[in-house]
Amino acid sequence: MRIATWNVNSITARLDRVTGWCQVHAPDVVALQELKCTDDAFPTMPIAAAGYQVATLGTGRWNGVAVMSRVGLDAITYGLTQQPQYDGVDEPRAIGATCDGVRIWSVYVPNGREVDHDHFAYKLHWLAALRDTIAAELASNPDRPLAVIGDFNVAPTDDDVWDIAKFDGATHVTAAERSALAQLRDIGLVDVAPRALKGAPYTFWDYRAAAFGRGWGMRIDLVYANAPFAARVTDCWIDREERKGKGASDHAPVVVDLNSTSTE
């Protein structure tokens, strides 16, 4: 079973890239982030033509998440339990679905903007709500494979950015954000380490300053898996090829391959 996560930075702008990538790599499940469109505007028909059912949560120009699946799409959950609002708005940043017995959460964690910004406090609250939501699912269904995948907007370690000295005082690398990730791991999730096909294992390169060509990347798109999921992982890798060329998202897909349970 092949599962991918990809911040596409607009599904309508990236539609041909997404369907083309699916043709080449044949994922069974794809978690999308930053749809930047409403549910009504989501290109459901082209995605269906590519062979995928899809569950979406999108409200417009910002945020938006989805799960695409060609192996079933059940028990869809929209948003987190007690998800905090930002500026009075329930933002579309999390969607859960069960695909062939595997529980998948596609998440787009708030950016935080600046450490002294309201958005940063919102980011930490949002991560706490994510922890609580997933902890409840793990408690009620401990043997079911589960993974939270998506754009976490946190680099877990200093090695996950191209130059930690450049991040002094910046978001994405603070102790508070990394502590929130640690609390997520404490409920029984592990960070499934991706294999870089070339260079460092980054998943994001800013559009500005030719960051990709310079290797100025970050690993912020993560696979957080429970033990039953992690036990089935045969490979995890980052498709940096997809970051190249005109019309690329600023994030590369992260792919995780699982073995089958048919021999059990």
Place this chain on the structure above:
DNA sequence: ATGCCCTATGATATAGGA
């Protein structure tokens, strides 16, 4: 080395990205 930004919007600038 895959190049000095990209996207959506009540657009002709702006917010947001990280």
